[in-house]
Amino acid sequence: xxxxxxxxxxxxxxxxxxSRALRGLPTVSAATRRRVLAAAEQLQYAVSPSASRLAGGRxxxxxxxxxxxxxxxxxxxxxxxxxxxxxxxxxxxxxxxxGREQNRQRLLRAANLHKxxxxxxxxxxxxxxxxxxxLAALDLPGVTISSGTTVPGWPCVRIDDVAAAKTATRHLxxxxxxxxxxxxxxxxxxxxxxxxxxxxxxxQEALRDxxxxxxxxxxxxxxxxxxxxxxxxxxxxxRGDPPTAIFAACDEMAMGALTALRDxxxxxxxxxxxxxxxxxxxxGVLGLSTIAQPAEEQGRLAAKMLLDPLGGQTGEPGMIxxxxxxxxxxxLVVRESTAPARAN
Amino acid sequence: xxxxxxxxxxxxxxxxxxSRALRGLPTVSAATRRRVLAAAEQLQYAVSPSASRLAGGRxxxxxxxxxxxxxxxxxxxxxxxxxxxxxxxxxxxxxxxxGREQNRQRLLRAANLHKxxxxxxxxxxxxxxxxxxxLAALDLPGVTISSGTTVPGWPCVRIDDVAAAKTATRHLxxxxxxxxxxxxxxxxxxxxxxxxxxxxxxxQEALRDxxxxxxxxxxxxxxxxxxxxxxxxxxxxxRGDPPTAIFAACDEMAMGALTALRDxxxxxxxxxxxxxxxxxxxxGVLGLSTIAQPAEEQGRLAAKMLLDPLGGQTGEPGMIxxxxxxxxxxxLVVRESTAPARAN
DNA sequence: CTGAAAGCGCTTACAG
DNA sequence: CTGAAAGCGCTTACAG
Numbered sequence: 001x002x003x004x005x006x007x008x009x010x011x012x013x014x015x016x017x018x019s020r021a022l023r024g025l026p027t028v029s030a031a032t033r034r035r036v037l038a039a040a041e042q043l044q045y046a047v048s049p050s051a052s053r054l055a056g057g058r059x060x061x062x063x064x065x066x067x068x069x070x071x072x073x074x075x076x077x078x079x080x081x082x083x084x085x086x087x088x089x090x091x092x093x094x095x096x097x098x099g100r101e102q103n104r105q106r107l108l109r110a111a112n113l114h115k116x117x118x119x120x121x122x123x124x125x126x127x128x129x130x131x132x133x134x135l136a137a138l139d140l141p142g143v144t145i146s147s148g149t150t151v152p153g154w155p156c157v158r159i160d161d162v163a164a165a166k167t168a169t170r171h172l173x174x175x176x177x178x179x180x181x182x183x184x185x186x187x188x189x190x191x192x193x194x195x196x197x198x199x200x201x202x203x204q205e206a207l208r209d210x211x212x213x214x215x216x217x218x219x220x221x222x223x224x225x226x227x228x229x230x231x232x233x234x235x236x237x238x239r240g241d242p243p244t245a246i247f248a249a250c251d252e253m254a255m256g257a258l259t260a261l262r263d264x265x266x267x268x269x270x271x272x273x274x275x276x277x278x279x280x281x282x283x284g285v286l287g288l289s290t291i292a293q294p295a296e297e298q299g300r301l302a303a304k305m306l307l308d309p310l311g312g313q314t315g316e317p318g319m320i321x322x323x324x325x326x327x328x329x330x331x332l333v334v335r336e337s338t339a340p341a342r343a344n
Numbered sequence: 345x346x347x348x349x350x351x352x353x354x355x356x357x358x359x360x361x362x363s364r365a366l367r368g369l370p371t372v373s374a375a376t377r378r379r380v381l382a383a384a385e386q387l388q389y390a391v392s393p394s395a396s397r398l399a400g401g402r403x404x405x406x407x408x409x410x411x412x413x414x415x416x417x418x419x420x421x422x423x424x425x426x427x428x429x430x431x432x433x434x435x436x437x438x439x440x441x442x443g444r445e446q447n448r449q450r451l452l453r454a455a456n457l458h459k460x461x462x463x464x465x466x467x468x469x470x471x472x473x474x475x476x477x478x479l480a481a482l483d484l485p486g487v488t489i490s491s492g493t494t495v496p497g498w499p500c501v502r503i504d505d506v507a508a509a510k511t512a513t514r515h516l517x518x519x520x521x522x523x524x525x526x527x528x529x530x531x532x533x534x535x536x537x538x539x540x541x542x543x544x545x546x547x548q549e550a551l552r553d554x555x556x557x558x559x560x561x562x563x564x565x566x567x568x569x570x571x572x573x574x575x576x577x578x579x580x581x582x583r584g585d586p587p588t589a590i591f592a593a594c595d596e597m598a599m600g601a602l603t604a605l606r607d608x609x610x611x612x613x614x615x616x617x618x619x620x621x622x623x624x625x626x627x628g629v630l631g632l633s634t635i636a637q638p639a640e641e642q643g644r645l646a647a648k649m650l651l652d653p654l655g656g657q658t659g660e661p662g663m664i665x666x667x668x669x670x671x672x673x674x675x676l677v678v679r680e681s682t683a684p685a686r687a688n
Numbered sequence: 689c690t691g692a693a694a695g696c697g698c699t700t701a702c703a704g
Numbered sequence: 705c706t707g708a709a710a711g712c713g714c715t716t717a718c719a720g
Contacts, residue, residue: 001459003697014707019699029705046455050397051697054712059394064438070423070625075414082413082440086447091460094408094438096426103430111390115345116435226625259629281414281570282626285603347713358691363715373689395713398696 002043011039022047062306063117065095065107065125071225071252072280073295077123077145080299088307093117097125108134119306122149126194143306145298147325148194156325157302161195164291164330165202165247166209168275171289171332172245173210176341177273180207181218181243183232183253196224196249199277203247218243222253229256237264244272244341251276251283251290258286258337269339279333287336294328301326346387355383366391406650407461409439409451409469415569415596416624417639421467421489424643432651437461441469452478463650466493470538487650489642491669492538500669501646505539508635508674509546509591510553512619515633515676516589517554520685521617524551525562525587527576527597540568540593543621547591562587566597573600581608588616588685595620595627595634602630602681613683623677631680638672645670 008015013032021028021036028036039045053059062085066074078094085092093116097103106112108131113120117140124146127135135142135151142154147161172180182203185196204214217239222232229248233256236242248254254276258268266272276283279292305326352359357376365372365380372380383389397403406429410418422438429436437460441447450456452475457464461484468490471479479486479495486498491505516524526547529540548558561583566576573592577600580587592598598620602612610616620627623636649670 005697015697016699016708017706020706023699027705032705046458048398048459048697050394050403050459051712052699053394054392054398054714055697055699057699057712068423069413069426070416070419072414075419078438079412079414079440079442082438083442086439086450092438094422094426094436095430096423098423098427106430114390115392115394226629255626255629282599282630285570285599286626286630349713359713360692360715361690364690367715371689376689392713395696396715398698399713399715401696401715 076295077299084303161198162202165199166206169206177245179243184249185224186221226256229253233257233260251278251280273338289338420639421643428647505542506546509543510550513550521589523587528593529568530565570600573597577601577604595622595624617682633682
């Protein structure tokens with residue numbers, strides 16, 4: 001493999017100059033730079049990342065942590081982030097926690113991030129006090145996506161989960177529904193995605209604003225995915241006196257609800273209305289009403305906030321403004337799964 | 345940050361011994377190892393990956409390349425692979441091509457993999473002759489998933505796409521359908537996932553086996569996703585004399601077909617039967633008949649074939665058996681989207 | 689089983 | 705604008 005010395009020799013300059021020229025530092029004359037680039041090209045030279053990292057102290061790598069890449073929101077976020085990160089000249093180290101607490105702990109043992117990355121993005125990853133200590137000790141820039149994941153000094157990009165849930169619930173109220181159920185994430189779940197707590201709060205507040213008292217028997221906790229939505233809905237139906245509408249904390253749970261309702265012989269929306277949050281790629285196919293949230297934009301914006309201050313491949317490390325979270329807007333999308341409550 | 349010298353001093357041994365003890369090499373006495381581990385623990389020592397890589401020549405990192413992480417198959421594969429890779433003590437560098445040829449080219453410029461990883465996994469990534477040369481020059485172990493991605497000397501894990509398509513088509517034939525349309529990927533698409541060519545072949549062979557001649561007007565190419573399925577189906581309906589059944593090359597296209605049919609006022613399966621390939625997480629919700637393929641298992645198996653020969657974190661680099669591809673079984677799953685053709 | 693020393697291939701002050 | 709030299713923090717023969 002050709003190394004920097006070979007290029008230096010061919011170009012007739014020192015290795016220091018090769019290093020500067022190849023990285024585009026300004027302190028190289030145009031003529032020299034040209035010769036170096038030509039030599040590097042001719043020899044098919046590629047810098048050794050390990051050597052460069054060891055000498056330079058920067059890894060050119062960003063860690064991205066998500067709970068489950070197979071869920072709609074996280075897949076879309078990672079796709080947007082990946083694009084931004086690679087265009088900025090960085091590599092992306094992926095950590096998918098797979099919904100397992102054990103993986104979260106392994107990752108957050110300092111050694112697994114220590115000196116491996118220049119920056120960290122945490123997407124909907126619950127953090128305990130000990131984790132915050134570990135992250136602080138790492139002393140790296142970072143950014144988080146989703147409420148419930150907050151690291152002092154790191155900016156955060158998210159939606160207003162309370163408001164989104166309120167909008168969903170009010171949509172159902174506006175259609176005349178009064179027995180509105182809510183299905184959401186289980187706080188006992190390992191690695192619970194905590195945004196659902198805000199969503200429940202929005203649901204309850206909307207009910208109260210309408211003069212209704214939240215009914216615990218209409219509030220079911222389950223996993224934050226399709227199967228969880230199915231199980232929660234089955235449980236709801238088992239309790240008797242079924243709701244006329246269901247607000248699910250995410251579209252995947254709402255889809256599970258659709259399945260359970262169909263299997264129970266109930267029609268959507270004639271017998272039961274259903275709404276979720278996300279605007280999942282398949283929500284249109286299913287005719288699911290939802291509160292759309294901009295997943296791609298959250299990913300892109302968070303990546304930008306993380307990398308811009310780092311100054312790209314060759315720039316100087318910088319500072320990230322922490323401040324208050326950046327809240328992106330959500331939007332009610334009415335499809336076929338919600339309809340007026342039947343008069344009775 | 346504490347370094348190996350600090351540990352060596354505290355433990356009263358040389359850095360060489362610390363290095364050996366920490367990596368679990370056998371040539372260290374139990375007593376010494378204990379002292380070293382205690383010292384490392386006490387100092388919260390974490391090895392510097394860059395230094396270790398530069399000195400040792402191994403990166404402890406695997407590159408995983410997928411076309412689009414947001415599609416069902418690739419998300420599931422990455423989740424399975426990520427789990428295996430991290431448990432084996434490696435890091436995962438993610439490359440999502442985002443369906444763009446330009447990204448593929450950037451990745452395959454030698455510099456972007458050169459000395460960055462110990463091994464490569466290519467999932468459904470089309471390769472040209474020049475790419476094969478680049479990969480060969482990298483001289484790294486690798487593995488591929490999906491037909492259409494073949495690298496000399498690398499093992500491949502996949503399903504039998506021809507057989508899967510035949511099974512799907514025969515299912516429709518068995519229900520009495522004769523006008524069976526096919527919607528599949530567009531070969532002109534950048535970064536086309538080439539498995540669809542095999543799937544078309546299976547479709548055509550099944551028709552011929554049944555004594556039917558494939559009708560070009562019933563064979564539409566589009567993008568390999570939901571929107572592509574919708575567009576292809578709209579095109580099909582525009583041609584007049586609609587098919588009584590549609591075999592889509594993947595479930596996401598089949599879901600797009602469901603949308604288009606519904607919007608055209610056609611009922612599934614009463615007017616048109618639909619079947620796909622995958623068994624997508626939402627196929628059950630939609631009642632979509634399909635040919636299930638084991639995505640998770642393909643990922644896990646490929647990861648295992650890639651890493652086992654590398655001997656884990658501390659073992660010796662090894663050889664991968666190339667040989668013939670490992671073909672995993674598929675299975676017909678009949679749901680509500682396919683039904684007998686109406687007599688007429 | 690252990691250590692001294694060289695070396696991995698770069699980047700970075702420092703000097704000019 | 706450019707170069708000589710030190711140094712980044714490990715691992716690996718080699719010797720004992």
